Amino acid sequence: MRIGELSRETGVAIPTIKYYVREGLLPAGRLTSPNQASYDAGHVRRLRLIRGMIDVGGLSVSAVRDVLAAVDSPEESVHKVLGAAQEAITPRTAAAPEGMEEARRTVAEVIRRRGWRVGPENPSFEKLAVALATLRGIAHGDFEEVVDDYAEACEQVAAADLAWAGRNAEVDGLVESVVVGTVLGDAVLSAMRRLAHVEASARRFESLAEGAGAEGTGVDRAAGR
Amino acid sequence: MRIGELSRETGVAIPTIKYYVREGLLPAGRLTSPNQASYDAGHVRRLRLIRGMIDVGGLSVSAVRDVLAAVDSPEESVHKVLGAAQEAITPRTAAAPEGMEEARRTVAEVIRRRGWRVGPENPSFEKLAVALATLRGIAHGDFEEVVDDYAEACEQVAAADLAWAGRNAEVDGLVESVVVGTVLGDAVLSAMRRLAHVEASARRFESLAEGAGAEGTGVDRAAGR
DNA sequence: GTGAGTAGATAGTGGCGCTTTCTGCTATCT
DNA sequence: AGATAGCAGAAAGCGCCACTATCTACTCAC
Numbered sequence: 424m425r426i427g428e429l430s431r432e433t434g435v436a437i438p439t440i441k442y443y444v445r446e447g448l449l450p451a452g453r454l455t456s457p458n459q460a461s462y463d464a465g466h467v468r469r470l471r472l473i474r475g476m477i478d479v480g481g482l483s484v485s486a487v488r489d490v491l492a493a494v495d496s497p498e499e500s501v502h503k504v505l506g507a508a509q510e511a512i513t514p515r516t517a518a519a520p521e522g523m524e525e526a527r528r529t530v531a532e533v534i535r536r537r538g539w540r541v542g543p544e545n546p547s548f549e550k551l552a553v554a555l556a557t558l559r560g561i562a563h564g565d566f567e568e569v570v571d572d573y574a575e576a577c578e579q580v581a582a583a584d585l586a587w588a589g590r591n592a593e594v595d596g597l598v599e600s601v602v603v604g605t606v607l608g609d610a611v612l613s614a615m616r617r618l619a620h621v622e623a624s625a626r627r628f629e630s631l632a633e634g635a636g637a638e639g640t641g642v643d644r645a646a647g648r
Numbered sequence: 649m650r651i652g653e654l655s656r657e658t659g660v661a662i663p664t665i666k667y668y669v670r671e672g673l674l675p676a677g678r679l680t681s682p683n684q685a686s687y688d689a690g691h692v693r694r695l696r697l698i699r700g701m702i703d704v705g706g707l708s709v710s711a712v713r714d715v716l717a718a719v720d721s722p723e724e725s726v727h728k729v730l731g732a733a734q735e736a737i738t739p740r741t742a743a744a745p746e747g748m749e750e751a752r753r754t755v756a757e758v759i760r761r762r763g764w765r766v767g768p769e770n771p772s773f774e775k776l777a778v779a780l781a782t783l784r785g786i787a788h789g790d791f792e793e794v795v796d797d798y799a800e801a802c803e804q805v806a807a808a809d810l811a812w813a814g815r816n817a818e819v820d821g822l823v824e825s826v827v828v829g830t831v832l833g834d835a836v837l838s839a840m841r842r843l844a845h846v847e848a849s850a851r852r853f854e855s856l857a858e859g860a861g862a863e864g865t866g867v868d869r870a871a872g873r
Numbered sequence: 874g875t876g877a878g879t880a881g882a883t884a885g886t887g888g889c890g891c892t893t894t895c896t897g898c899t900a901t902c903t
Numbered sequence: 904a905g906a907t908a909g910c911a912g913a914a915a916g917c918g919c920c921a922c923t924a925t926c927t928a929c930t931c932a933c
Binding site: 434468471472474475478479481501505509512513518520534537539540541545547548550551553554555557558560561562563564565566568569570572573574575576577578579580581582583584585586587588590591594595599600603604605607608609610611612613614615616617618619620621622623624625627 | 659693696697699700703704706726730734737738743745759762764765766770772773775776778779780782783785786787788789790791793794795797798799800801802803804805806807808809810811812813815816817819820824825828829830832833834835836837838839840841842843844845846847848849850852
């Protein structure tokens, strides 16, 4: 397959494909003559993976490069790849807000209550603490009461993810499955969470005020601040 | 409070504050003389909200503007604000991948099974379908078997969110609570999902191969593709 | 042999999120 | 009263990013 076909197959413009090759996201084609190269199904898959991470996962090109570098090192442990994917997927290096110490304690507490074996050295530990500290700096309601519900839900999701990755690994390889599941799973999860929000508030408003001309998606007028 | 104090209080540089004012994210201070303005606690809160959405939520400045515009229109229904927040939080306008029709059917099926009352006109419906279609284009394992677990977890999360927003609304206003919960909740959820992944795979690998020198965080070597 | 397609390289583009610089002012300290 | 520090507002500039355009020299298919 030549570059034009690869482009048509994946919907990615030719100059963009060349750009990805230059940037090291995509391996170059096998040269059949000084100005002809051939691409195969691996390139199609890889390109789709790249576009998925960029378009759906919202990753930057350099984040994708980091993730793929981890995917490509064959002897790397899943642990490291997962770490790279997690590192790459989170936006920026958020400046530490106030109240981080308390937030870290909250996270450690949840982890303890759940019986998880993750330490503060895991980058997600810190990310979570930053998010919680930020939340406390903005909103008054105590988020700690919610955190355990989140944790329980996450356990369920993680179990499902693992089962899926296990099944998928037989074809695509474990590492790639983990990466795809992590990056795209986030997108799935947050879209679904929004749908669930709509339903949950529909349910609440209907029980509060019955039959007041619902708006289709359910959530209805409510006072601002 | 003058701009210098506002800057110190929030950790945001003065030119950046001015930039946010220009961009309409932050209301201007009240002028006390032609070249002096005073800012109050509302500005501090607002600035923290902006930085939280940008740093932790990963939103762009223009996305934040859209969200805040919705927050500020007092008679707007929660429905609309939630929609604006949801619109703003999702990255780009992902090009439609192949297999969208099947993906839409899958989403509709899950919604039906769950008894949710959300239609395809909800933007998250489409976002979810795009994510699923992309996933199918990349990975072989059937994600549909996982989708119901996700949905159940999301129900739990959404119920917790709603309860929190209800409590928080008494102080901060419902609309703002919903926005904060939606945007920052995503960050919390994905960080926590990663922690749960680590634990879940630790649990699996330990049951498969007992005592093979665990690496601290649990996940350990496994074959690549 | 002609036209469409290609590799590889360099330069350019538009948007984003600030940052710098400037001018005239004013609050505050000594 | 003078010195110093800070401020408002406007305009221009900057560095990065993700492409995109253009070019040359080739070659393959008809």
